[in-house]
Amino acid sequence: xxxxxxxxxxxxxxxxxxxxxxxxxxxxxxxxxxxxxxxxxxxxxxxxxxxxxxxxxxxxxxxxxxxxxxxxxxxxxxxxxxxxxxxxxxxxxxxxxxxxxxxxxxxxxxxxxxxxxxxxxxxxxxxxxxxxxxxxxxxxxxxxxxxxxxxxxxxxxxxxxxxxxxxxxxxxxxxxxxxxxxxxxxxxxxxxxxxxxxxxxxxxxxxxxxxxxxxxxxxxxxxxxxxxxxxxxxxxxxxxxxxxxxxxxxxxxxxxxxxxxxxxxxxxxxxxxxxxxxxxxxxxxxxxxxxxxxxxxxxxxxxxxxxxxxxxxxxxxxxxxxxxxxxxxxxxxxxxxxxxxxxxxxxxxxxxxxxxxxxxxxxx
Amino acid sequence: xxxxxxxxxxxxxxxxxxxxxxxxxxxxxxxxxxxxxxxxxxxxxxxxxxxxxxxxxxxxxxxxxxxxxxxxxxxxxxxxxxxxxxxxxxxxxxxxxxxxxxxxxxxxxxxxxxxxxxxxxxxxxxxxxxxxxxxxxxxxxxxxxxxxxxxxxxxxxxxxxxxxxxxxxxxxxxxxxxxxxxxxxxxxxxxx
Numbered sequence: 001x002x003x004x005x006x007x008x009x010x011x012x013x014x015x016x017x018x019x020x021x022x023x024x025x026x027x028x029x030x031x032x033x034x035x036x037x038x039x040x041x042x043x044x045x046x047x048x049x050x051x052x053x054x055x056x057x058x059x060x061x062x063x064x065x066x067x068x069x070x071x072x073x074x075x076x077x078x079x080x081x082x083x084x085x086x087x088x089x090x091x092x093x094x095x096x097x098x099x100x101x102x103x104x105x106x107x108x109x110x111x112x113x114x115x116x117x118x119x120x121x122x123x124x125x126x127x128x129x130x131x132x133x134x135x136x137x138x139x140x141x142x143x144x145x146x147x148x149x150x151x152x153x154x155x156x157x158x159x160x161x162x163x164x165x166x167x168x169x170x171x172x173x174x175x176x177x178x179x180x181x182x183x184x185x186x187x188x189x190x191x192x193x194x195x196x197x198x199x200x201x202x203x204x205x206x207x208x209x210x211x212x213x214x215x216x217x218x219x220x221x222x223x224x225x226x227x228x229x230x231x232x233x234x235x236x237x238x239x240x241x242x243x244x245x246x247x248x249x250x251x252x253x254x255x256x257x258x259x260x261x262x263x264x265x266x267x268x269x270x271x272x273x274x275x276x277x278x279x280x281x282x283x284x285x286x287x288x289x290x291x292x293x294x295x296x297x298x299x300x301x302x303x304x305x306x307x308x309x310x311x312x313x314x315x316x317x318x319x320x321x322x323x324x325x326x327x328x329x330x331x332x333x334x335x336x337x338x339x340x341x342x343x344x345x346x347x348x349x350x351x352x353x354x355x356x357x358x359x360x361x362x363x364x
Numbered sequence: 365x366x367x368x369x370x371x372x373x374x375x376x377x378x379x380x381x382x383x384x385x386x387x388x389x390x391x392x393x394x395x396x397x398x399x400x401x402x403x404x405x406x407x408x409x410x411x412x413x414x415x416x417x418x419x420x421x422x423x424x425x426x427x428x429x430x431x432x433x434x435x436x437x438x439x440x441x442x443x444x445x446x447x448x449x450x451x452x453x454x455x456x457x458x459x460x461x462x463x464x465x466x467x468x469x470x471x472x473x474x475x476x477x478x479x480x481x482x483x484x485x486x487x488x489x490x491x492x493x494x495x496x497x498x499x500x501x502x503x504x505x506x507x508x509x510x511x512x513x514x515x516x517x518x519x520x521x522x523x524x525x526x527x528x529x530x531x532x533x534x535x536x537x538x539x540x541x542x543x544x545x546x547x548x549x550x551x552x553x554x555x556x
Binding site: 006034038039040041042045137211322323325327 | 388393394397398399401402404405406407408410541
């Protein structure tokens with residue numbers, strides 16, 4: 001690997017890391033504002049203009065709270081739990097293609113942390129490690145309620161990961177690759193008719209698969225209506241009952257990073273990633289009639305595509321919050337029944353349908 | 365059994381239709397409801413900057429009124445203390461000396477006049493009982509919160525109206541004709 005590429009990659013990784021953290025930070029603010037708006041309130045508006053310094057104030061509060069270790073707890077694991085949750089949440093964003101390539105001179109740079117041909121497996125592998133964060137945290141608390149909450153959370157995550165993986169297999173059958181970049185590029189189409197772009201998005205080929213994936217994403221990120229791990233009434237506070245100060249903050253914060261990552265994955269897998277309609281028409285128009293160089297026109301398209309990808313991600317994040325303040329929580333047995341008896345069979349049926357359509361040549 | 369009202373509705377428990385079992389239509393209905401609320405008018409009052417209007421019959425913090433010449437109206441007759449169901453008002457009466465005619469209207473006046481805000485129930489019976497129209501519960505001012513119990517005993521220093529009419533409470537208090545005239549002039553000068 002050449003040095004400039006390596007340098008560029010480290011910059012991209014750093015930026016992706018920073019952006020993930022920033023977006024997660026402001027998700028906490030957005031959550032409160034959206035909750036307030038949906039409930040006819042105003043929400044935080046005291047800290048800074050429009051309350052924009054509110055995440056900062058929350059962070060100061062979290063850091064200055066008392067650090068508490070329950071008696072008899074395994075201290076090392078107790079600290080390791082939230083760290084693991086945070087690390088796994090942040091790691092998975094490395095393979096997401098945030099944009100097409102930028103070219104400067106003879107060098108082309110990808111707006112992606114690591115371009116690997118196992119991108120999807122990486123995301124799933126890392127996300128499934130997140131279960132350990134929950135489980136270790138619950139176990140190390142030396143508290144029966146925490147342990148019960150952790151077991152519930154772990155079994156929920158594992159159950160829904162099955163359906164999620166199965167719904168994804170249908171996408172992989174269409175694309176034939178695990179690389180997220182390849183999957184994105186396949187959803188664009190050069191030289192076809194103008195709205196072809198949108199029809200090439202996987203949501204058009206996999207509507208059922210997308211709904212299953214979406215539902216599982218809610219369960220995986222422990223969001224309402226599947227936020228059983230943090231049930232106040234049944235298990236005090238779920239797996240993080242014993243946690244205080246920033247260790248609790250890390251657990252809560254990793255949830256928001258997870259939301260960001262899963263929104264990005266959904267945008268990339270089903271909503272065309274950085275592609276947008278008329279992108280090639282715009283590029284050719286700039287290059288032919290406006291006298292732009294093809295490379296700089298392509299760079300502009302890439303920048304626009306990145307912005308639009310973030311637009312899609314924000315739309316999903318908003319949708320997560322919208323759902324949270326609309327639906328009540330499931331009961332635990334309902335949750336498990338939905339996962340095992342409805343979503344997994346539906347995902348299998350979706351695979352069969354996709355396979356049939358591919359065999360008979362209806363979709364490529 | 366005899367129904368209490370005619371509003372009783374008979375409910376039938378039917379098996380759910382496919383749309384109901386699929387759960388998604390209900391979710392979309394819920395989402396549309398919350399989305400409508402997103403754009404609705406907010407009920408919040410941003411308190412320190414924005415103050416919610418008081419009700420016209422609100423009874424707040426006590427005030428001891430002055431008359432049109434700036435003299436204290438209270439003559440320490442004690443009727444307010446007698447009328448007070450919570451026994452919150454205590455006073456000590458004194459005799460006006462020579463040269464104090466500009467300070468007190470009657471020959472008898474209150475040397476001290478204390479209202480215990482911890483006992484007061486803001487019933488307004490003191491202002492009904494007062495024959496000299498001296499004590500009122502202001503319509504636009506609440507008794508503020510304090511840290512110490514003894515700070516809730518309001519003496520004359522905090523109850524008697526300021527001499528400067530422009531510093532006085534303006535809403536809902538029965539004014540003397542002269543005060544009303546002055547207020548009207550002030551409002552004509554600065555139309556709100």
